[in-house]
Amino acid sequence: MKKLTIKRTTRTDFITYLGVIVAFLIMMFLRDQGVLNRSLTGQLVPICCYISMAISLNLTVGILGELSLGHAGFMSVGAFSGIITAMSLQSTIPYTPLRLAVAMVVGAIFAAIAGIIVGVPVLRLRGDYLAIVTLAFGEIIKDLINCLLVGYDSNGLHMALNLTGSKSITDLNLQPDGIAIIKGAQGATGTTTIASFTAGFVLVMITLVIVLNLVRSRTGRAVMAIRDNRIAAESVGINVTKYKLIAFVTSAALAGAAGALYGLNFSSLQATKFNFNTSILVLVFVVLGGLGNIWGSVIAATVLTILPEALRGFDDYRMLIYAIVLILVMLATNNSQAKALLGRIIPKRKGAETNG
């Protein structure tokens, strides 16, 4: 009998997977039946991207316990490298899903590289330096992409950095058959939108599998040990910087993949989209869903992405109501009475709450 009992955490993980799969199937079914309104259909891909962003940020903020304020920066890196990849491979890989997959992998790789560059020096330090550096990173990426000119023609990729502000896309000297992919401040316009809800679902599942398995693994336990007590972790021989870096770079790479999908969902994308507000938005998803709580992030990201659109009936007051909803949810989830009630319904949860 004992062999049949599954660990509680494993059960939660499988319920999370199952929930996402069921939600995907329901949405697919509703969409094919034409029941789903266009407003929601249009948001499916962005929701998947934000879920993925929230889960990956939860890995940094909730599991690793470091504050990152520049998660949108990684999304930006992923988005624009993904767009460049997808646009330049148009003739090489005509099969759209494969091109999308390649673009997302490239986006993830570039975001991971950015993650390593940021992480290696900063994660060696103690304190809140990561928050400051990631904040700066987000701004730097935004400004860099604002200067970036990228075009593609039969001779390959052309890139230029418009640092003085005096160059334009004509300075790339593209062949007549060339296409401008990123035009500095104008951003990526005329992108062929190849993102699909299925790809979004696959992204969310991959993100979940990676993050949940990482958390439940030896590495994940080491990461959480560092979060809970760095000195104790060091004393048992855990390489603090290494494990921090693993968690942080994984988080960045997943954000990059999400960014690539996001970028390929809109025909126009400017670097200013990935500003500080977007980073904070994702952080709100994480905090509201619960730090370290993966399925919480999934739900929070979904609800909070749909909410502003669902509130359109309130006209100008919708963002105000959105904020009030945020406050109420925060109060409700932090209310000890509500928790006690939840604890009575699900007795096992009580132990879990005191851990936090």
Add this chain to the structure above:
Amino acid sequence: MKKKFFAFLMAVVMVFSLVACGGGGDDATTDDTGDTTEDTGDTGDSATTTTFKVGTIGPLTGENAIYGTAVANGAKIAVDEINAAGGDIQFELQSEDDVADGETSVNAYNNLMDWGMQLLVGPTTTGASVAVSSKCYEERTFMLTPSASSTDVTAGKDNVFQVCFTDPNQGTSSADYMAENMADAKIYVLYQNDDAYSQGIRDAFVTEAEAKGLNIVGEGTFTKDTATDFSVQLTAAQAAGADTMFLPMYYQPASVILNQANAMGYAPTFFGVDGMDGILTMEGFDASLAEGVMLLTPFSATLEENASFVQAYEDQFGETPNQFAADAYDAVYILKEALEAAGCTADMTTADICEALVPVMTTITHDGLTGKGMTWSADGAVSKDPTAFVIQDGVYVLPQ
């Protein structure tokens, strides 16, 4: 416990920042859009199957709210006039907010499609329009943007048309105007290099200025985040001996520039484009600072022939209409004319209307508030004459 406190603290901070972001525009626009919704509701009640459903999209909240609100209001006046006059073509109007953001704009578009929109007047801003126009192209929704001026909006999309000038057109026209009327000017170009609109006009302006042999003594840039202090650029312009500053930007940064230039006693001729329109009605801006500012815009509220529209707008919304309101007003009438020419009926589907209108658009000629004899080419760009105005005593007048 510490974590919970931290979480709570973060939430409070974020909530306040969100309120701050969303709330900025609320104060300015609540009254106007409140009216819009109520009145749209009224039109909705009397709506039968003979009415076409027209949607507008624009920033009704946030920092560009003046544009979106103007478009929504301008379109509303036109719709009310058309409905009051009776006739075969009646419109029902709904305006959605997009905060000038591409993602939100696509959401707003989808929302309007859920409502049953048959014709789109919008979006208002360029970045949002590029995102929405490709959706419109895919789904065959006829789109007529009143004010998104980039060529990217219309490029390769046969069913997307503009009422306003394109960015290159504005830049080129500005350079042409300067070459003709102020050939000796020492020009300093100051533009926002993370903004599609600003950069687009600047590129065209500089290219044309070189071709015309204009003297550009320097260029300065700023970004959205640095649009609060221009002392460095202004000092550079002054040091370069510039007597004319070309400001291809929206009115908000321009107002700061005018303020700071005034504070440091630097008074070149400021030359703006249509984004500058709206500066006189900006809250908290001393309009006397804008005296002598030149701008290239197709619409002036002081011209005789626009008086009835201006009067209607002032009566309803309590402020002088800007070019965006006039563009939107024209857009609705252009739609009406095109619908009549194509013989569309309101029971046609969105896609059928689109297919019927596309060939018609290149054949019609429209006389509107923002230009006489407007015609469209197949690539969606409008052909009309821009006019240079100079601000004198708080109104636009033709320069002597």
